[in-house]
Amino acid sequence: MERKVSENVGYTTEGNVMVKKITVLSGKGGTGKTSLTASFAVLTQHAVLTDCDVDAPDLHMLLKPEILETQEFKASRVAVIDQDTCVQCGKCEENCRFGAIEKQVVDPILCEGCGVCAYICPVATIELEKRVSGYAYISKTKYGPMSHALLNPGEENSGKLVALVRQNAKKVAEKDNCELIVNDGPPGIGCPVIASLGGVDMGLIVTEPTLSGIHDMERALGLLNHFKIPALVCVNKYDINEENTSRIVEFCESNGVEVVGKIPFDPIVTEAMVAGKPIVEYAPKSNVSKAIEELWERTLEQIVT
């Protein structure tokens, strides 16, 4: 038995809510992922928002979450050598593939916590200490629940923390009967981005009409294609270089990717950020907000079908 529970998104099949998931990504940083995601939060009732940019998260500055639950994130280990019992045989240094041990001293920056040194040490003087590498938060905002995190400065394992953020979002969505999870993705195409894409129904790429923006969009599209995730593209600040915008549209058309919207450049977006508000709430009648509303509507249509 299939039952539609919402006009827009989400179905129940045999009583299970199927939560739809979309990730906003870009490849290149600073194209407007977070400003857009915050606006989507305003425009969507009953969605869970996540910030998957765990090492430079910004979404909370617009959504102003109230933290309900904090979790310690302990994923990494670091080798510690007890200098009193060390016999200076040099085996640890010899076997460390990361160059993290020099003269029996561990460089915690280079240490990846693999444990080879502790294993090889003949006098068992090396311990691996677990360290707290960040925190995950489950919060509420006036726009809906939010799952986010903060990696400690310079830490590793951002991908694992992203996975935790997404697990938390899934739990919240199931508990609160939310039908959609919107993930604000990190820049790049590596580890944390891949973690933000696992099992999503759609990737929305935010690009800008610069040669760098186009180059990075192509790689982001390659990544979605690699994981067989349907892609949509929107062009932010499209009027900064309309010739490049046409190139983006042509490229997407010839690759069967829909361009769901074009947003004009307007300093009012920065004003909204300074005011700490999503742009569609700060200036609902602006051309930027209208463009965002339209592109979000087209995106939702694509997620449902």
Next chain:
Amino acid sequence: MIITVASGKGGTGKTTVAVNMALSLENVQLLDCDVEEPNSHILLQPTITETKPVCTKFPVISEDLCDYCRKCSKFCAYNALFVAPKTVMVFPQLCHSCGGCVLVCPNNAITEKERQIGVIKKGEGKGVEIVYGEIDVGEAMAVPLIRAVKNEMKDDKNVIIDAPPGTACSLVASVHKTDFCILVTEPTPFGLHDLKITVQVLKNLGVPMGVIVNCAGLGDRKVYEYCEKENIPLLMEIPFSKRIAELYSRGVPFVTQMPEWKEKFQKMWDTLQRGM
């Protein structure tokens, strides 16, 4: 002198600063360590003289010798091995190539193979020597590639490193053992928030730093107040300008069209060098 250009927040103008600074100086080697999305070469249009693969090791299990004791999967800190009753699964993309599984296997059933995770490209464009890495699409681990790019560093050059966005391990790998870090930020709440995290990373690493405010005139004054309070020198302001944005959009470094900026970058570099 080795200078890294970093930011925390993406899209603040790291590549713009790195490339325009490189074009203002003599005897420069530019290392683009944003291996996920390298962009420096788009502005420099280099002639590539060498492309070489970057590989990492991963374990291969000999099923003849393996008795499924699980010592390898128990040891692996990255969950790159899974031992089922009659088979072993290896997940090369999770493997950090530490070699631990080879050491712990009591039956010598594990050997290592190499696989490509990306490439390094070397060349020259507009008089600047450039090295950049390009991670293969779908690969997760950027750090080995960043280290490979940095291995190409030349001692007799003025080295500029274009770092990736973010404040995690990729930034640390890029900025590790450099003399100074230029932080490019924009005067907005996002710019400031991510700047603060990046400053903490650099303090932990003991790398001295200064700030360039890009898109000055937009946003608010809080970045300036923060830098003053923290005693972080303001090295330069690049105003928000439609002309600079438009040049960037076409891949044109602005110092080639606005040569007065070359002098500003030279002066900044000289000041930093004197401070070393």
